[in-house]
Structures are given as structure tokens and as C-alpha cells.
Amino acid sequence: MSTAFVVLAALCWGLSGGIGGMLMGDGWSPLVVSFFRGAIGLLFVLVWLALRPQGSGLASGRMWFWSVIAGVGVAGNFAFYFVSIAEGSVAVAATLMYCAPVFVYLASFTLKLESPTRLKWAAIVMVMVGIVLLTRVYETGAGGVTPAGAFAGLLAGLSYAVFIFGFKYAAPHGSPQAILAIAFAVLACILIGLNDTEQALAVLSTPSWPLFVILGVFGAGVSFILYIIGLNHTAPAVASIAAMVEPVTAALFGVVVLNENLAVVQIVGMALILLTVTALSVFSKVPAELVVEPPAAT
Secondary structure, X not given: OHHHHHHHHHHHXXXXXXXXXXXXXXXXXXXXXXXXXXXXXXXXXXXXXXXXXXXXOOOOHHHHHHHHXXXXXXXXXHHHHHHHHHHOOHHHHHHHHOOHHXXXXXXXXXXXXXOOOHHHXXXXXXXXXXXXXXXXXXXXXXXXXXXXXXXXXXXXXXXXXXXXXXXXXXXXXXXXXXXXXXXXXXXXXXXXXXXXXXXXXXXXXXXXXXXXXXXXXXXXXXXXXXXXXXXXXXXXXXXXXXXXXXXXXXXXXXXXXXOOOOOHHHHHHHHXXXXXXXXXHHHOOHHHHHOOOOOOOO
């Protein structure tokens, strides 16, 4: 059952990319979409914290510090992800974001948390080859993927890695719901400062508001809670494989609903990235750091 929670969370995240793509297709900016996704998620984790206040760790300075770092990471992840979708496609953006474990590896090599080996470097090179094929950077404007879209997708993955490290180091000092509450509050503060106030306020009276609500509920509120609870009883390797549901769901949504097209070489690149990253997550100890095992959320 716990693995099903992780799968459902990944499914929600995959669908959120497609919903965000629909909203941006209607003219809403990536920052507005990102803000409302995080703000609605904040409401959910605040309710969760109110229902389960024990062991929150809100008096711990270390918990606050690392939770703020996690908030900066999740703010960057949401914003760069939707920028990547706006500049390219849902399928490409989701797959590039799934490269986050590569950034974790590089950081772990630098911090000496893991020793580099030829096999690991080969896997990283394979992911880079997959990125080149997916984005088709060797063909100007090919596949509708701009350099800005490709770069933003990679930054989304890097930001996700920052979120994971922040969450990991905050976890020993507080509850998951408290950490997420601080992280989403930081996200809201960052993105509201970067947003077009007029367009953000217009969301409250737009006919598109149900899509914003669905995006926030499933893309940040329910999904993060399901993911954290599911991880309590799911092995990191299993969770890593289950997480593949996100980019696959996002890609299918983009192709079926948004009529996005992928060339054969892009599909090959996507498969190369997903299979290599999943293998890294299953057969190395670093993804045990990437797939955070938080304290019990009950």
C-alpha cells in the first residue's frame, strides 16, 4: 500500500505538468502557475501540521535553516519546470527534471559522500547523451525546444536536488509536515515577489480558477503528503522505480492531450535518461539520500 502512495504522488506530479501546460497555453505566466501550485500546497501542509503537531521541531534553528534551503529548492523546481514547459514541451521538461539524481551524484562526489567509479561516470555520460538527443541541441529550434527551455529543465532538476538535500538535513530535527510548511511558505514568499501582481490577482476571478485549484491540490498538496507517508514504508530502490511514473505520465499527457510531438531520436533520448537514472537510483547508495526517508509522519 505504501508503494501505491508513492506511485499516486508521482502520477499527480506528472499530471500537474500537463495542467500547467494547459494554463500557460491560455496565457498565464509560468511564475503565476508556480505560485498558485505552491500556495495551495501550503494550505494542505498547514492543515496536516495542525492535525499532527507533535514533534514538529519548530523550536529548532537547524530545522528552520534547512527547511528554508528546501523552500528555495522547491521554489526553483516549480518555477523552472513551468518555464521549461513554456519554452519547450511537457515531455522534455519532465524528463530533464528527472535528471536530478545526476546533480546529487556530482554534489556527493564533491562532498565525498560517495566515491566516483568508472561505472557511475559512464552512467552520467549516458544521461548527458540522452539530454542531447532529447533536446536536439545540435539542431537549432528542432522539436520546438529552445536553449532556454532545455536550460530551465536542467535547473528544475538541480533545484529539486537542493530541495532533497535541504529536506534530508532538516528531517532529523522536525516532522515532515513542519518542514514542508516552512518550505512552501518560503516558496510563496519568493514567487509572490517575482510575480506580476495584476495577473496573480486576476486568477481569483478567471474561469480557469478550477484548473489552478486542481493543480495546487494534486500537484503540491495531496501529492507531497502521499509521497512522504509512502516513503515511511517503501524501500528507496522501489520508490526510485515508482518515481518513473511522473515523467512517463507527463509525456503521455503532453502527446495525447496537448498534441505535442516527439521525434524518434527524442524518444530514444528520453528512454536513455529514464533507464539510466533509474538504474543509478536502484544500484547506488546515493539515491538513498535522494529518496528521503523522513521520520514517521503519524
